[in-house]
Amino acid sequence: MTIGAASMPGPLDAYLIPALDGVAFGLLLFVAAAGLVFCFGVADILNLAHGTLYAIGAYTAAALTDGGWGGLLLALAVGVAAAAGAGGVLAGMLAPVRRGDHLTQALLTFGVALAGGSLLVSAFGPDSLPVRIPAALDGSVVVAGHRYAAYRLVFIGVAALLAVLLYLVVARTRAGMLVRAAVDDAEMLASLGVNPAWVRVGVLTAAGALAGAAGVLGAPIIGPAPTTAETILLLSLVIVVLGGLGSVGGTLLAALAVGEIQTLGVALAPTAAPFLLFAAMIVVLAVRSRGLFRRWRTA
Amino acid sequence: MRRGLPRPLMRAVAVGAVLAAVAAPWLVDDYTTALLARTLLLGLVGVSVALLTGVAGLPTLGQTAPFAAGAYAGAALSLHTGSVGVVQLAAGAAVGAAFALVTVPLVVYARGVVVLMITLAIGELAVVAANRWRSVTGGTDGLYGMPSAPPVWGLPVLDTERARYLYVLVVVAIVAGVTLAVLRTPAGLLLRASRDDEARMRASGHGVTGYFAVAYLAAGAIAGTAGSLLVTAQQYVSPADFGFEISALLLLGVVIGGTASIGGAIAGTALVVVARDWLSGLLPGHAPLVLGVLFVLTAYLLPRGVAGLLGDGRGLTWLAGRRRSGARPAGERTAVPGADAAGDATESRRVSA
Numbered sequence: 001m002t003i004g005a006a007s008m009p010g011p012l013d014a015y016l017i018p019a020l021d022g023v024a025f026g027l028l029l030f031v032a033a034a035g036l037v038f039c040f041g042v043a044d045i046l047n048l049a050h051g052t053l054y055a056i057g058a059y060t061a062a063a064l065t066d067g068g069w070g071g072l073l074l075a076l077a078v079g080v081a082a083a084a085g086a087g088g089v090l091a092g093m094l095a096p097v098r099r100g101d102h103l104t105q106a107l108l109t110f111g112v113a114l115a116g117g118s119l120l121v122s123a124f125g126p127d128s129l130p131v132r133i134p135a136a137l138d139g140s141v142v143v144a145g146h147r148y149a150a151y152r153l154v155f156i157g158v159a160a161l162l163a164v165l166l167y168l169v170v171a172r173t174r175a176g177m178l179v180r181a182a183v184d185d186a187e188m189l190a191s192l193g194v195n196p197a198w199v200r201v202g203v204l205t206a207a208g209a210l211a212g213a214a215g216v217l218g219a220p221i222i223g224p225a226p227t228t229a230e231t232i233l234l235l236s237l238v239i240v241v242l243g244g245l246g247s248v249g250g251t252l253l254a255a256l257a258v259g260e261i262q263t264l265g266v267a268l269a270p271t272a273a274p275f276l277l278f279a280a281m282i283v284v285l286a287v288r289s290r291g292l293f294r295r296w297r298t299a
Numbered sequence: 300m301r302r303g304l305p306r307p308l309m310r311a312v313a314v315g316a317v318l319a320a321v322a323a324p325w326l327v328d329d330y331t332t333a334l335l336a337r338t339l340l341l342g343l344v345g346v347s348v349a350l351l352t353g354v355a356g357l358p359t360l361g362q363t364a365p366f367a368a369g370a371y372a373g374a375a376l377s378l379h380t381g382s383v384g385v386v387q388l389a390a391g392a393a394v395g396a397a398f399a400l401v402t403v404p405l406v407v408y409a410r411g412v413v414v415l416m417i418t419l420a421i422g423e424l425a426v427v428a429a430n431r432w433r434s435v436t437g438g439t440d441g442l443y444g445m446p447s448a449p450p451v452w453g454l455p456v457l458d459t460e461r462a463r464y465l466y467v468l469v470v471v472a473i474v475a476g477v478t479l480a481v482l483r484t485p486a487g488l489l490l491r492a493s494r495d496d497e498a499r500m501r502a503s504g505h506g507v508t509g510y511f512a513v514a515y516l517a518a519g520a521i522a523g524t525a526g527s528l529l530v531t532a533q534q535y536v537s538p539a540d541f542g543f544e545i546s547a548l549l550l551l552g553v554v555i556g557g558t559a560s561i562g563g564a565i566a567g568t569a570l571v572v573v574a575r576d577w578l579s580g581l582l583p584g585h586a587p588l589v590l591g592v593l594f595v596l597t598a599y600l601l602p603r604g605v606a607g608l609l610g611d612g613r614g615l616t617w618l619a620g621r622r623r624s625g626a627r628p629a630g631e632r633t634a635v636p637g638a639d640a641a642g643d644a645t646e647s648r649r650v651s652a
Contacts, residue, residue, distance in 0.1 A: 046412050046415065046416065048419075093595070096599070097598070102358070102411065102412035102415065103352075103358055103412075103415075103554065103558075104598045105598075106358075106360075106412070106415055106550070107550070107551060107554060107594050107595075107597055107598040108594065108595055108598035108599075110547050110550075110551075110591075110594055111590075111591040111592065111593070111594025111595040111596075111597075111598065112591065112594075112595065113591070114544070114547065114587045114588070114590050114591030114594065115587065115588050115590075115591025115592055115594075115595070116591070117587060117591075118585060118586075118587035118588035118591065119588065122584070122585070122588075230423070230543050234419070234420060234423040234424070237416050237419055237420045238420050240416060241413075241416060241417055241420060275424075275428060277420075277424055277427075278402075278421075278424050278428075281405060281417075281420065282401075282402075282404060282405060285404060285405050285408070285417075
C-alpha cells in the first residue's frame, strides 16, 4: 500500500472520478432527455427521432470544431439551428397525424430516425469521429487529488446552467406558462387565442434546439457514431420512465441517476452493470407502479 | 368478423400463401431458402407482437428481448448437449416466458404509448446485455458452431437448408395455429374485452392486469420459441439479430398486417423483411434510408394496414381514437390507448380500488 502524503485515500476515494463522470454524464443526458420529456408531456408526441436530433448536433461538432473557441461557438450555433430546424420539420411532418395517434407517430418518427441516421452515416462516414475541443479545455485539472478532464468539469458547469435556465424558462416566462397551460388544458388555451398547433411546433423546435445543444457540447463525451442516436434515445426513454413527466426536477434526478448507474455502477459492480438499468427501472416501477404514470397525462 | 373481400376469396388467398410457402424451397436456391426460413421465424415474433399490440392493446417494441433470450437458450443447449429440436423449442419457450415473467411488472401496469417506451427500453437493454455478457452470449462475436439436430428423437438430422426451412415452417404453423385457436376461445374474448373497455371489465370483477400479464407471458414464450428456431435456421446467433431495426421492422410488419390479425402479422412481417432484404441487395448501404421512407409512407398511407384493406377491419385506427364508420362489428369496440385510455385506466383503478 502506498499512501501519499498529499491526498487522503479513503474507501470512497477510488470512486470519486466515476462519480464525477456520472454527474457529467447525467447532466448531458438531462439536457438531451428534457426535449423528449417536453415533446411527450406538452405536444403529446412520442418522438423516436429524438436521438437523431442529438446526433445532428454531435456530427456538427465533429465537422466544425477546430480546436479553438470560435469553432466551438460556430458549431454550437450551427448545431442548435440545424437540430431545431429538424425538430420544426418533424413537427410539420407530424401535423397531419391525429392528436393521440401514438402508434402512427411512432412509425413516422421511427422512419425519420432510420432515414436520418442513414443520411448522417452517408454524409460523415461509418466511423466514430473525433471532436477537437479548445486547447484551453483539453488538459486536466486536479480535483481532490485526482486528475480530471477539464472539459468535463466545464461541461458540468455549463449543463447545470442550462438546467437552471430551463427551469426558469418553464417556471417564470410567458412561453413557459403557455407550455404548462398546454399540458393542463389545451382547449382552454386555444380559447384564449393561442393556437395549440403552434405550441406544438414551438415545443418540437425547442426540443430540437436542446438536443442539438446537448449534441454539440456533449460530443466529447458521447461522440458522433452510427449508434449515437440509438444510445441517446434509449437512455432518454429510460429517464422518462424513471422521472415521469411531472417536473424538470424529476427529469434531472432521473438523468443523474442514470448517469451514475452508467459510470459509478460500472465501477462498483462491473459484472452486474448491463442489468443495472433494468433493475433501476424495475425498482422504480415496482415502488411507484400506479402512481408513476398518473401525472403523465393531465391534458 | 371479417368484412370486405368475401370469405371464399380470403380463404383462397390463405391457401395459396400456404401452398407457396410449402413449395418455396423447391423453387428457389439454398441461400434464398435460408433467408425465407429467417423471414418465417421473424413472422412468428411478429405474432407475439400482434398478440400484445393488437389483441391486448399493449403496443410493444420489445419482443426482440424474449426472442433473444430464447435464441441464446437454444444455442447454449445445442452447443452443450446437442439436443433435439423439440427440446430446444421447449427451452426457448421456457426462457422467453421466464424473461417475460421478470419484466412483467414493468409492462402490465402501463397502458398505451407508455408501454411502447418501456418495451423499447427493455428490448434495447436486452441487446446491451447480450453484447456485454460474454460468458453466456459470446458478446458481439455471438455463438456459432451449433450442430444440426433432428427435430424429434428418431428422425434424421436437419442438415439441408430445405429441411431446416420445412422444420421452421411446420413449427411456425403449429404455434400460430395454437395462438389463433386460443384467441377464439373465451380467453381471447376476455383479452379483447380488457383492451376495449378496461373500466367495465374491472367493474364486472375481471382481473384485467392478470389477463394482460398472461398475454405478456404467452407472447414471451412465442418469441422465445422463435428464438430457438433462429438457432436451427441460421446456426449462428449474435446481438445484431435483435437490434433496434428488428423491433422496428416487426412493429411495421404487424401494423401493415392489421395489428390484431395473427395471419396478417406473419404476412406483414414477411413482406417487410423481404422488402428489406431485396432493397439492401438493390441499394447496398442505403437499406435503412429506404426502410425509413417505407415507415413514413406507411404512417401516411396505410392507416388501417393491409388486412384493413382486405377487410379484416382492424388496423391502425384502433389507436387513433374513434373509428370513422359506424359499421363496427359487435364485440369489436375500439380501444383507445394513449390519451383517453390513460384517463380510463386511472379511472378504472379508482373503480377497482
